[in-house]
Amino acid sequence: MSTKVQLTDGTIEVSALGTTLIHEHVLVGMPGWNLDLKAPKFVRSEAMARAVDRIQELHGYGCHSMIDPCPMDIGRDAEFIAEVAQRSGINIVCATGVYNETEGMPYTFRTMPDEDILELYVKEITEGIGDTGVKAGVIKIATHGAPTEYERKMISVATQASLITGVPIISHTKIASHGHDQIDIVESRDGYADSMVVGHSGDRDDHEYQASLARRGAFVGLDRFGLDFLLPDEARMRNLMQLVEAGLRSHVVISQDYLVCLLGRFGNQLEHIAPNWAITHIFKSVIPRLKEMGLTDDDLETILVSNPRRLFANAAAHKNGGSHACGHSTCGS
Numbered sequence: 579m580s581t582k583v584q585l586t587d588g589t590i591e592v593s594a595l596g597t598t599l600i601h602e603h604v605l606v607g608m609p610g611w612n613l614d615l616k617a618p619k620f621v622r623s624e625a626m627a628r629a630v631d632r633i634q635e636l637h638g639y640g641c642h643s644m645i646d647p648c649p650m651d652i653g654r655d656a657e658f659i660a661e662v663a664q665r666s667g668i669n670i671v672c673a674t675g676v677y678n679e680t681e682g683m684p685y686t687f688r689t690m691p692d693e694d695i696l697e698l699y700v701k702e703i704t705e706g707i708g709d710t711g712v713k714a715g716v717i718k719i720a721t722h723g724a725p726t727e728y729e730r731k732m733i734s735v736a737t738q739a740s741l742i743t744g745v746p747i748i749s750h751t752k753i754a755s756h757g758h759d760q761i762d763i764v765e766s767r768d769g770y771a772d773s774m775v776v777g778h779s780g781d782r783d784d785h786e787y788q789a790s791l792a793r794r795g796a797f798v799g800l801d802r803f804g805l806d807f808l809l810p811d812e813a814r815m816r817n818l819m820q821l822v823e824a825g826l827r828s829h830v831v832i833s834q835d836y837l838v839c840l841l842g843r844f845g846n847q848l849e850h851i852a853p854n855w856a857i858t859h860i861f862k863s864v865i866p867r868l869k870e871m872g873l874t875d876d877d878l879e880t881i882l883v884s885n886p887r888r889l890f891a892n893a894a895a896h897k898n899g900g901s902h903a904c905g906h907s908t909c910g911s
């Protein structure tokens with residue numbers, strides 16, 4: 579069955595995505611960043627030049643596609659992302675959905691009826707974000723510990739929007755915690771673990787946690803390579819190998835959660851906080867090391883190409899109540 583993926587500038591066949599980074603950010607600004615007197619001013623042309631420069635480096639590593647799951651309340655700028663995609667020649671999928679209650683901007687959505695939020699999510703996916711004409715191709719959900727009432731509400735709405743539109747869900751968790759709660763909420767709304775990435779699941783050295791998410795059919799986001807201050811790459815790589823050795827490679831997706839442009843006072847300090855972190859870090863430093871550890875080209879193809887493709891294909895197969903392509907809700911193939 580043909581599955582289309584919504585990019586910022588039109589659709590492509592899912593088979594054309596190729597090597598795909600599952601969780602990267604072009605531009606992020608936490609709520610209120612611009613009120614901080616110590617925050618450098620946002621100069622769009624400078625940020626654009628930096629973003630295009632960095633992101634087009636991916637071509638040199640045979641990577642032409644990335645997902646930017648920036649939710650609408652932490653600085654998502656659909657026109658900016660679309661322009662970076664167009665200028666860099668990299669396929670970018672952008673998101674609808676919101677961040678967690680602690681770090682996002684929950685007031686408006688807390689008071690809005692579910693059906694109005696659902697209408698907004700579906701509109702952003704099918705018609706476009708605001709009046710930009712740029713359509714979202716994934717839905718973001720987020721928790722900051724055990725899901726709050728607000729977060730449960732937003733995950734429920736996201737699940738309904740996923741089932742209506744056939745696009746996958748990408749999650750944020752706080753240091754690899756409560757991924758099972760996220761899956762529980764999705765499944766309680768008749769959604770499917772096989773259409774979601776439980777994000778930041780590699781932030782703790784916890785193979786059992788990661789394997790248990792995979793065994794429920796979810797994609798496990800080992801998506802913060804380079805953020806050594808949270809967990810060193812050595813542990814992240816070891817966890818990846820453990821999942822492969824456990825026969826769970828078809829549930830692993832990798833990325834860096836790199837912030838190409840971070841607005842606010844910490845924006846120009848990222849190089850000091852995480853010196854190895856970069857949009858190309860996986861290709862430059864992580865993959866060569868994984869190969870030394872025994873990862874095969876076939877494993878890599880599965881993780882970087884087949885798994886992102888299957889994420890989109892699974893979500894599309896569940897559109898409007900369709901069953902999984904192979905009939906299993908937790909297919910591992």
Ligand SMILES: [Zn+2]
Pocket residue numbers: 601602603647750835
């Ligand atoms: Zn992120």
